[in-house]
Amino acid sequence: MKTATRKTTAKKKAAAATPPRKKAVKKDLSKTYNEFKEFEGRQYTGMKIGRSHKWNYDAGVWKETKITPDLWELSYAVTKRRAGHAPEGSGVPVGTEYHWYIMAHQNVRKLNANDYTTSMAGLKLKLAHKRADKEKWSLSGKTQRKHLIEFLQEIIAQLEKEPAPLDLTYNEKHYLGEAIPIGQTCHDGFCEEYDIILNDASMGIIRRMKKGWKIDGMEDKKFVNAIGSAIVQSLSK
Template sequence: MTADGKRKQQGYDRLKQHQGKGYSGMKVGRSHKWYYDQGEWRERKITPDEWEISYQTTKRRAARAPEESGAPIGTEYNWLIVSHQRVDKLDANSYMTCMEGKKFKVAHKRASNAAWNVSERTQRKKVIEYLEQMIEELKAADAAEPLPFSVGEHEHVYGLNLRTKSELLDMAKEYGLAGTSKMKREELLEAVKERIAQEGSSSGANRSADKRQPDGDAMELEAKSKDELYRLASERGVGGRSSMNKTQLVHALTTRRKRPSSGSRA
């Protein structure tokens, strides 16, 4: 192992503090980006509104891990995932799918150990505690606040809270926000959220008008499939595209086309 590898490994394993409790591993506040290989999702309908699901795949880092950093090969984890899944049917065999939520570490097993770090009984207790925590957060949310596990009329960009500073700067440029170049990441995030909320509150009436009397550009776009529109929206950096239906995508792309360049504002 190189000296640099030892330093990084020690940094990963070093005992850290968060809210008075010790932990090791990735530092709180940091983030990862992963790609999931084509996986297998299975589901079985139990009641009109309840399904049993199973999913298996291999996930890969978007960027290569530093040599000999992170958890050793052979480490195992038990996670509880509480997530909202939004799907939009594109054709007979395809659905646009977005997921957003939280995951909680229930247990881990080090590569050098044969047993998990906590008992089955303790794991069950932790799962109950995490679910109760989520329930309390939902109950405490303001009545006017869009909840993470509901789909409202508000504009929503999936994964917005996890965007990097560079990605947020690109979004700020697309939305025409001024003075963002010196903002910290959290300030950028709040500014983008505020602009999305502003556009969402003013776009409802515009969507109806556009549907009644589409201009030439809109008519061109309406001839495309939703999948084609989504790819075009992705290329143009249209915010909130993952939660838009076809009519909304047409409107957003038409609006972006008409908006003057904002390259000098960021």
């Protein structure tokens, strides 16, 4: 009986010495989405800078009309659907509208008489939004045009600067090209993203991650990291 009593007492002491486990606190994602954040002295709400959306597009209709030998006017209409689900309570009210300006590379390869592969990589700029309970847009058409001009001037200035030359060999194939910094991602001479051209072909936008590099849509991660290493080597010269 004494032995059993000692064991019971020892268990009680061990239990008392063990600190109680804290219950995991579920993060209120809707609150973090809507709270004010700061970027380069400017306040904003919504998704935190650096995070990503992923969408699935329905079978949409793309129409294009040739204007000059190299210039086409296009229109595209489709419903896009979130891959996954938005956190409950986050996001803007149903009925909110946005006006975006898209600047992108579109790479196309003919498969047969009627089918082509198509991929796009580029930038999109929010020019204005219209709240669900408002009749007016957040910015006038004139101000939207002003912001678009400023954006295009920034892009032109970036293109006129000397890019980082790239010279690398991967899987016994030699690549020459350039990495054009995305100026809006550059801070103190350090850039997070570059527009990549290799052997005269657009490869997309490469993004520096916490571990390695990433190009959306490119499955060969070793090749992507080889490009990233070539950028680092080029900038260190």
